[in-house]
Amino acid sequence: MELTVDAINKTFISNGNINQVLKDISFEVDKGQFISLLGPSGCGKTTLLTIIAGFQKPDSGSIIVEGKKVVKAGPDRGFVFQNYALFPWMTVKDNILFPMKQIKMPKAEREERLKVLLEMSQLEGREGLYPHQISGGMKQRTALVRALATKPSVLLMDEPLGALDFQMRQSLQDELEEIWLRDRTTVVMVTHDVDEAVYLSDRVIVMSTNKGQIVEDMNIELDRPRNRKSIEYEKYKNQLTIALTKASPEMTED
Template sequence: MSSNLSQQTTDEPAKETTVAVESLGKTYESDRRTVEALSDVNFTVDEGEFVCIVGPSGCGKTTLFRVIAGLEEATVGQVTLDGEPVTGPGTDRGMVFQEYGLFPWRTVAENVAFGLEEQGVDGPTRAARVDEMLRLVGLDGFTDAYPKELSGGMKQRVGIARALAVDPELLLMDEPFGAVDAQTRDMLHEELLDIWAETDKTVLFVTHDVEEAVTLADRVVVMAANPGRVREIVSVDIDRPRERTDPVFAEYVERIRGLIGE
């Protein structure tokens, strides 16, 4: 494996940590058995960093996502966001899922405005923020459209705009492009990286697609299964935009796939 491939190092300048996952474990109890979904998971995500989580089926990626989102409680350990323990959902985390989750009876603008309404943001401020977010995702011409009138890629861009509208500290994305075709996915990768660069958001992105992870991430958290745990964290040191035909890109993909297959 090429020396171009690097892993987490300690000689880089210190950054502010946005997310810290500390000795995290998650166990599910049933009448018949106990299932250990996550065991001793540890990693951090720095402010403004783009981190992807990959791993084999059953490694607990989505469970980990849900704990960080505050949708489930950890059995042991904790997640902190800007040093504060995560105890439930909050507007400091914007979430985007594979299922678009748009309200079919609301227009694009009304969907994007939903979180702002829940926060009690006044009408003029809300409208300005919605306009800003729709321009950011390239949908400013679709303000009054309904979800049924949009393609899959456009629906996901509405989802991203809605998540960003409340100005979260962390953007959490759980396989958000898994339901779109390959061409649309490539386009959304470019758009997401542009949005990330413009907003300086911290992004934690769960995917089963290793090439997607290498395309997007500063670092890739590679998980192992039974129970779910961190196998290795790989830093992706390739300038953006990244080309899948680049031999170094292929080396990263091979390396991470090898870790998943071990």
């Protein structure tokens, strides 16, 4: 098993209020699987993803990546943040090189990898520009290949395409799929877009506002690239929309 999420509990206490965000969350992800976490705003998706990344600790439970228990962030887990989080004072090239320098990858190997990543993301010729000089889609691609730079076992993405307009989003979904198909990194992607989840995922886990509990765990058995117009595609979307509605605040109780 590539990734095991085992009985994760997480409670926040703020202003004297106890807020249990994740209660006893468990699932396993196979190597090379692309899974999405789908759920309403505030249901705990980012919290769970950052626990998998090792950015924060659960109250109890554990995360296992390739047989090793996660105790802190590491280069075996790439992360794409909800709002890109590129370093504004670094060029595209230096942003992508940064994680490779962190793990002390030898210079020649770094430069070689940089070339591959720039080609993959169609950013050749832009590597000398700063984040404020490139478009949203380019920023997103920079953030994506930066997360892939150290060849992580698991790629964690928090609404990676959330900030983009509809058309840009669809074309980047295709690019994301192409990049993923090249080396089939195990992916956990957070989204609240049903169409995006069906278009990209092998499997979709729906989380509820009620303590982040898993209310649906569905395999999407469709050939790639997926045909948005097919009846089967529509069927998956309908089923997930129903699950998402049930997972939303007015349908849940404490």
